[in-house]
Amino acid sequence: MNNKNFVEELTWRGMLHDVMPGTEEHLKEGMRGAYVGIDPTADSLHIGHLVSVMMLRHFQLCGHKPYALIGGATGMIGDPSGKSAERNLLDEKTLRHNQQSIKNQLSKFLEFGKEEDNAAVMVNNYDWMKNFSFLEFIRDVGKHITVNYMMAKDSVKKRLSSDAAEGMSFTEFTYQLVQGYDFLHLFREKDCTLQMGGSDQWGNITTGTEMIRRVANGKGYALTCPLITKADGTKFGKTEGGNVWLDPNRTSPYKFYQYWLNTSDVDAEKYIKIFTLLSKDEIEKIVEEHKAAPHLRVLQKTLAEEITVMVHSQEDYENAVKASEVLFGKSTADDLKSLNEATFLDVFEGVPQAEIPKAEIEDGLDMIAALSAKTNFLNSNGEARRALKENSVSVNKEKVKEDYTIIPSDLINDKYVIINKGKKNTYIIRAV
Numbered sequence: 482m483n484n485k486n487f488v489e490e491l492t493w494r495g496m497l498h499d500v501m502p503g504t505e506e507h508l509k510e511g512m513r514g515a516y517v518g519i520d521p522t523a524d525s526l527h528i529g530h531l532v533s534v535m536m537l538r539h540f541q542l543c544g545h546k547p548y549a550l551i552g553g554a555t556g557m558i559g560d561p562s563g564k565s566a567e568r569n570l571l572d573e574k575t576l577r578h579n580q581q582s583i584k585n586q587l588s589k590f591l592e593f594g595k596e597e598d599n600a601a602v603m604v605n606n607y608d609w610m611k612n613f614s615f616l617e618f619i620r621d622v623g624k625h626i627t628v629n630y631m632m633a634k635d636s637v638k639k640r641l642s643s644d645a646a647e648g649m650s651f652t653e654f655t656y657q658l659v660q661g662y663d664f665l666h667l668f669r670e671k672d673c674t675l676q677m678g679g680s681d682q683w684g685n686i687t688t689g690t691e692m693i694r695r696v697a698n699g700k701g702y703a704l705t706c707p708l709i710t711k712a713d714g715t716k717f718g719k720t721e722g723g724n725v726w727l728d729p730n731r732t733s734p735y736k737f738y739q740y741w742l743n744t745s746d747v748d749a750e751k752y753i754k755i756f757t758l759l760s761k762d763e764i765e766k767i768v769e770e771h772k773a774a775p776h777l778r779v780l781q782k783t784l785a786e787e788i789t790v791m792v793h794s795q796e797d798y799e800n801a802v803k804a805s806e807v808l809f810g811k812s813t814a815d816d817l818k819s820l821n822e823a824t825f826l827d828v829f830e831g832v833p834q835a836e837i838p839k840a841e842i843e844d845g846l847d848m849i850a851a852l853s854a855k856t857n858f859l860n861s862n863g864e865a866r867r868a869l870k871e872n873s874v875s876v877n878k879e880k881v882k883e884d885y886t887i888i889p890s891d892l893i894n895d896k897y898v899i900i901n902k903g904k905k906n907t908y909i910i911r912a913v
Contacts, residue, residue: 487543488704493761494754496536496706498680501690504702507674508545512599515540515675515704516548516667518555518606518660518682522571524582525728528740529718531756532706536677537601538590538758546599548673549587551580553607555659573607580605586727589791602671606663622662623655625695626688631657634684657688664689668701675702709755712747727792734793735827738801741785742778746771749780757787804828807878808907814877822894829899832907833858839912842898845886848874851900851910858900858908868902875901 488505491497507513517533519526526534537547553576571579584593584603591601631637634657640649664686667673676686683705690701709717718725725740726732732740744752750771753764771780789798804824806812820828835856837846852858852865852874859865868874869883877891877899887910891898898910 485543487540487545490539490543491536491704491706494539495751496532496539496755498705498707499683499703500705501687501703503700504675504704507700507702508543512545513675514546514548514667514671514673515677516550516604516664516673517677518550518552518663519583520555521551521553521576521579521583521605523726524579525726525731526583526586527718527724527726527732529709529724531727532709533678534587534590535755536704536706540677541591541599541601542758544599547591547601548667548671549584549591549601549603550663550667551576551583551603551605551607553580553605554610555606555656555663576605576607582728586792604667604671606659606666609666610659610662618658618662622658622665622692622696625692626658626661630691631688634688636681636684657685660685661688661692664701665692665696668693668699669697674700675704677704677706679708680705681708709752712745729793729797733823733827734789734797735801735804735824737792738785738789738798739805741788742781742805744781744784746775746780749784753780753784753787757784757791759783759787800824812878814879817877817893817899820893822896825894825897829907829909832909834909834911836911836913839889842887842892842910842912843889845888846910848876848881848883848885848887851876851887851898852902856908856910858906859902873903 486505487508488497488500515537517537519530519533534549537549541547553573580603587593587601587603593601593603631654632641636657637649637654640647640653664673664676676689678686683703686703686705690703693699693701711717720736720740722736724732725737727737729737741749741752750768753759753767757764759767767780767783771778786798789801800820801824803812803816804820804827807817807820808828817825835858837855841855846855848869849862849865850856852868853860853862859868866883869881872880872882874881876885876887877893878901887898892912893899896912898912900908900910902908
């Protein structure tokens, strides 16, 4: 077994919020099993899930056995923690599809199915909850936990307070019993003695340790990580377009890379410890280098590279860098032509576009028409002429004069032409 201390590792990385007394000693005694619950309401994880996934990753690297619990049953109910309203419920077919997709993503972080004793295992609580009758559950599980105990939890108190817009259904109230039973089940069946999660899960996790104590006369442990925040107070893991997903079809590798690249210095210094496997020494060196020349954004570039390669691939990372340079740096027409259409559209999202029939480009489109008459990018033919005389216009990043004609070989992906006026103004012609 690896002799790295898991609790120490999380502590220096800023990933430890609360830990039950005795947990560190318990983990030092030998290989232990721990689990994290993952909500299967979508067929992809988003970066909000990554902290608990990284906890499992470190747990495995420290020689212990990680369990990823897909909350098939709990996904059918909805966890009240941190929520102000109930969530939509899923059918079994959707749950199974989501489970498989999530496992594929987790396998980039965790070693599943290998011969080692500490191979990761995925379980789904639907598999042991589906055969429970309601009467059995309230008799065998419900009787062990008092209502007073359940009412004392913060997640319940918040929803029952006078500020809450809606009350709390019985279904949601019983959620902590279901989650508590999961811990009891894994404790009995898999010798899993630790549950980990975000700090908002502490109440649910300790219900599980209480159940293990009362029903199995055993000892379960709890450990939580802080909820990730951003220095400016906006929500971590969200953009104007919604969640930042791990699935490249939902959030392209380019946008994924950009998300990390655009973090503030304060956040990047925090995130590089949480979301990469770089060592303490490596991170300290990068932070020093960054502080010496913040404008080079070494911290953000390293963070974005590490996490994009881990979630996607080296090739996706290189393409994302190339795409970023297209918009902001010095790139050539060949660089532009190497972008696939999805990345191209991501890079130029929000840039003014004009549609021109392809036939007109086949006949040759003169630059005045391309800048003004046919596109209204510039207000007048005179303004277009002036810009061309000042040598401030380029087509696909290459400077052009007034006598230049746009022809089919200029089309990127057989569809687009990029026109720049000066450094600040970008326009796109789309051949239709």
